[in-house]
Amino acid sequence: MxxxxxxxxxxxxxxxxxxxxxxxxxxxxxxxxxxxxxxxxxxxxxxxxxxxxxxxxxxxxxxxxRTLEDVLSVLHLQVNDWAESAVVEALAGTSGMPFAERYARVFRAYAGSIAEDSRRIRITFTEIVGVSPRMDEQRLARRARWIELIRAEAEAAVRRGEAADRDYRLAAAAFIGSVNGLLHDWSAGWVDASLDEVVDELVRILLGLLRFEG
Incomplete structure (x- = not known):
């Protein structure tokens, strides 16, 4: 058979x-x-x-x-995707909250994701910098994505009457620069403060730059 x-x-x-x-x-x-x-x-x-x-x-x-740079590229995007997912989840869970409280919680969700593991901070703010034009372009593209998210949320707050009516592009870019600089310096040991203190300061900067009302 x-x-x-x-x-x-x-x-x-x-x-x-x-x-x-x-x-x-x-x-x-x-x-x-x-x-x-x-x-x-x-x-x-x-x-x-x-x-x-x-x-x-x-x-x-x-x-x-193909190369180690490809690994770094994927890892950098992965860490940013984790943070973005945390922010999107926080936005969904804070709907209806007062503006200042809402965005304080949202930023803490971002910082919590990035700082959950010190290795993520180093990948995001140190190892990716100056590697190659390709990596610089990727880093700036992700920064632009964060800037656009903040700008869009600020404009939504304007429509709800919670924030001053103005162009928030520069404010969003300034805030992302502050985040990158302060978290980098903190992770490198150049800032004598706890992570909670760093996050609180960045939240104050965010609220000030966006000129929250109410």
Whole structure:
């Protein structure tokens, strides 16, 4: 009796090929977060060191990424996406609150996501800076996205009669500059204050720049 051949399932140890690849990719990103954000830093890390930390081979690395810069790029976007998700969730959960209280909570959600892990701060505000024109463009693009979010929220507050009617683009850009500078300096140990104190100061700056009323 001829035995039928079964179609290959592409599964190994109960996992599909796509699942295994996603897990490998995440292992590289987890290792990069540690090496770039807590260890020697992006510039002092090699592909070999990253592979050793991830417990994977260089062949597997080049199946996922072309260069270490690609890893840094993905990691930077991932950290920003986590923070953006926290902000969007906070905005949804603070609807109807007074303007000042609403945006204080929203910013604390952002700061809480970024500062939840000191490695995220280093990736966002230190390791990404000056790496290459490509990384500078990515960093500035994400900054522009944050500026636009603040500007749009400020204009929504104007329509509700909660804030002065003016152009908030410069105020939003000034605030993002303050966030980047102060959180960078705090993470580098140049600011003698707790994270709560830093966040409180940034919230005061935000409220002042946007000239909240009421």
């Amino acid at each position: 001829t035995q039928r051949l079964r179609r290959p399932t592409g599964r190994y140890a109960g996992k599909a090929a796509d699942e295994r690849r996603a897990e490998r990719r995440q292992r590289f990103l987890d290792a990069a977060l540690e090496l770039f954000g807590a260890g020697p830093g992006y510039r002092a890390t090699t592909v070999a060191a990253l592979c050793e930390s991830a417990g994977l081979s260089t062949r597997q690395f080049y199946e996922e990424f």
